[in-house]
Amino acid sequence: MPSYRLDLAYDGSGFRGYARQNGQRTIQGELESALETVLGTLPATSVAGRTDAGVHARGQVVSFEVQEDIDGAHLARSLNGILGPEIAISAVTRVDDGFSARFSARSRRYRYLISLAPAGDPLTRNQVWHVGRPLDIGAMQSVAGAALGEHDFSAFCRSVEGRSNVRRVEEAWWDPDGEWLTFWIRANAFCHQMVRSLVGLCYDVGRGFIGVDSITVIIETGDRSRVVTVAPPHGLTLWEVGY
Amino acid sequence: MPSYRLDLAYDGSGFRGYARQNGQRTIQGELESALETVLGTLPATSVAGRTDAGVHARGQVVSFEVQEDIDGAHLARSLNGILGPEIAISAVTRVDDGFSARFSARSRRYRYLISLAPAGDPLTRNQVWHVGRPLDIGAMQSVAGAALGEHDFSAFCRSVEGRSNVRRVEEAWWDPDGEWLTFWIRANAFCHQMVRSLVGLCYDVGRGFIGVDSITVIIETGDRSRVVTVAPPHGLTLWEVGY
Numbered sequence: 408m409p410s411y412r413l414d415l416a417y418d419g420s421g422f423r424g425y426a427r428q429n430g431q432r433t434i435q436g437e438l439e440s441a442l443e444t445v446l447g448t449l450p451a452t453s454v455a456g457r458t459d460a461g462v463h464a465r466g467q468v469v470s471f472e473v474q475e476d477i478d479g480a481h482l483a484r485s486l487n488g489i490l491g492p493e494i495a496i497s498a499v500t501r502v503d504d505g506f507s508a509r510f511s512a513r514s515r516r517y518r519y520l521i522s523l524a525p526a527g528d529p530l531t532r533n534q535v536w537h538v539g540r541p542l543d544i545g546a547m548q549s550v551a552g553a554a555l556g557e558h559d560f561s562a563f564c565r566s567v568e569g570r571s572n573v574r575r576v577e578e579a580w581w582d583p584d585g586e587w588l589t590f591w592i593r594a595n596a597f598c599h600q601m602v603r604s605l606v607g608l609c610y611d612v613g614r615g616f617i618g619v620d621s622i623t624v625i626i627e628t629g630d631r632s633r634v635v636t637v638a639p640p641h642g643l644t645l646w647e648v649g650y
Numbered sequence: 651m652p653s654y655r656l657d658l659a660y661d662g663s664g665f666r667g668y669a670r671q672n673g674q675r676t677i678q679g680e681l682e683s684a685l686e687t688v689l690g691t692l693p694a695t696s697v698a699g700r701t702d703a704g705v706h707a708r709g710q711v712v713s714f715e716v717q718e719d720i721d722g723a724h725l726a727r728s729l730n731g732i733l734g735p736e737i738a739i740s741a742v743t744r745v746d747d748g749f750s751a752r753f754s755a756r757s758r759r760y761r762y763l764i765s766l767a768p769a770g771d772p773l774t775r776n777q778v779w780h781v782g783r784p785l786d787i788g789a790m791q792s793v794a795g796a797a798l799g800e801h802d803f804s805a806f807c808r809s810v811e812g813r814s815n816v817r818r819v820e821e822a823w824w825d826p827d828g829e830w831l832t833f834w835i836r837a838n839a840f841c842h843q844m845v846r847s848l849v850g851l852c853y854d855v856g857r858g859f860i861g862v863d864s865i866t867v868i869i870e871t872g873d874r875s876r877v878v879t880v881a882p883p884h885g886l887t888l889w890e891v892g893y
Contacts, residue, residue: 418772463773487769497769526730526740529661530706530777530887644773 408472411479412502413438416465417494420533420641424460425467434458434494438469441489445482446473453509455648459600461640463534465518466647470508476501514577514649515597519590519606520642535587536606536642542613544583550609551579551590553622561629563605564598572598581609593649600637607636651715654722655745656681659708660737663776663884667703668710677701677737681712684732688725689716696752698891702843704883706777708761709890713751719744757820757892758840762833762849763885778830779849779885785856787826793852794822794833796865804872806848807841815841824852834889843880850879 415438423431427439435454443449450471458464479499486496520535522528527537554576561572578593590606608625611617617633625633658681666674670682678697686692693714701707722742729739763778765771770780797819804815821836833849851868854860860876868876 416769416772418775465771465773483769492770492775493772495769495772497767524740526659526726526738527735528708529659529736529738530708532661532735534773 408474408504409476410470410472410502410504410506411477411482412498412500412506412508413469413471413483413496414498414500415467415469415494415496417463417467418533419458419461419463421493422460424462425454425456425458425464434464434467437490437494438486441486442471444489445485446477448474453507455508455512456515456597456645458643458645459603459640462643462645463641464645466516467645468508468512468648468650470502470506470511508648511650512596512648514593514595516578516591516593516646516649517597517602518644518646519592519602519638520644521588521590521606521610522586523588524586533641534644536639538610540614542588542610543615544581544588544613546619547581547588547609547613549619550605550612550622551581551592553626554579554592554605558626559629560598560601560626562625562631562634563601563608564631565600566631567599570598574598574601579605591646602643603638603640604634606638606642608634610638611636651717651747652719653713653715653745653747653749654720654725655741655743655749655751656712656714656726656739657741657743658710658712658737658739660706660710661776662701662704662706664736665703667705668697668699668701668707677707677710680733680737681729684729685714687732688728689720691717696750698751698755699758699840699888701886701888702846702883705886705888706884707888709759710888711751711755711891711893713745713749713754751891754893755839755891757836757838759821759834759836759889759892760840760845761887761889762835762845762881763887764831764833764849764853765829766831767829776884777887779882781853783857785831785853786858787824787831787856789862790824790831790852790856792862793848793855793865794824794835796869797822797835797848801869802872803841803844803869805868805874805877806844806851807874808843809874810842813841817841817844822848836892845886846881846883847877849881849885851877853881854879 425434427435455468557575576594582589670678698711726742800818819837825832
């Protein structure tokens with residue numbers, strides 16, 4: 408059966424996350440409902456990153472199979488007409504048989520935005536965590552650096568029984584620009600709440616609440632009780648997926 | 651009486667513009683109501699730019715007088731506590747007696763954002779006019795350049811009987827960045843819908859609907875019927891005010 412890749416962006420503010428949940432407004436729910444309307448049948452879909460409630464995406468990828476070849480550009484236009492401005496399909500393209508948005512992905516890259524400015528910014532408030540105070544960026548950079556490489560990130564994940572939390576982080580750094588801090592992190596995959604827990608630890612270290620060397624201890628012990636702050640979802644955006 | 655200057659930003663999406671209107675949610679209405687709550691009396695306020703419904707502000711300025719000296723930083727915090735995330739006060743500062751946010755202002759600078767990308771961007775959809783097609787940026791730049799200097803902008807303004815529409819434009823240019831176009835314009839003052847009408851004309855010229863030399867004719871004749879497109883308000887932000 409022909410396989411298709413769907414590239415999409417969304418403002419997660421008004422959704423209960425990506426994954427379908429009964430009675431809740433979710434990205435998957437809206438997207439599959441639109442696909443069913445246009446295609447006449449509901450294809451099984453696979454997604455690169457199951458984002459949480461309030462988390463956004465710029466470069467999310469979904470894949471699905473259909474019975475017969477379809478016109479990708481036409482499908483993208485039809486879906487955009489149904490979905491409205493909170494979800495935008497940038498492309499629907501034919502891909503090799505067996506392509507899975509989830510299992511074929513080699514890496515995911517996320518962005519997290521923090522504002523240190525005393526006053527909040529109304530125009531970016533749904534995409535930026537406004538902490539409104541100075542932070543020790545050097546200390547935060549050290550925490551980010553210690554996350555690089557392959558580790559068991561159990562302390563940073565809402566665990567699922569029996570699943571490994573070993574992940575390989577390929578990029579993790581803070582890009583400071585005046586009163587704005589941008590965190591970039593790329594890994595082969597992420598476990599649940601891993602980015603937000605890492606940002607939360609960086610924040611706690613940056614404000615002097617936890618020592619800068621704590622991350623190595625936390626990674627070694629896997630002690631989730633030491634990760635007290637989980638950064639709010641609205642600062643997080645799934646930026647791109649590598650295949 | 652001591653005079654104060656209040657610097658504020660807002661997301662205009664949920665408001666019927668700056669100016670107070672009975673029964674409508676407006677920036678002035680929300681701000682004055684918060685001032686009255688904190689100060690116990692409602693001071694008369696003056697504003698640098700009366701933005702339309704849906705228009706945003708990054709560097710709006712409001713002034714008011716009070717009976718006795720107040721703690722500006724404390725007032726800013728109190729107002730922010732009342733106003734919520736759509737309006738943010740960045741500072742309240744004592745200024746010279748007689749200062750008026752409106753009449754003391756020497757210039758206003760606005761930003762207008764356009765996206766040429768085929769797909770809309772959900773995360774910026776309330777601040778960007780998504781035209782979704784290529785435009786002739788060179789032609790648009792020429793229109794912007796022709797607006798520079800002192801002209802009677804009657805063709806670009808919703809006129810008020812008996813008032814002059816002569817304005818002095820000190821900066822007007824398009825900054826292209828891939829699929830994003832940013833329009834910057836600064837003038838001593840603007841008449842009603844002037845920026846959005848100029849952007850609308852640039853758009854019509856950029857898509858080849860109107861000739862590039864039309865702006866000089868339009869300015870000379872003052873013929874508003876030739877300005878057919880008024881760009882939507884949500885792409886516009888009052889960026890800063892010069893004193």
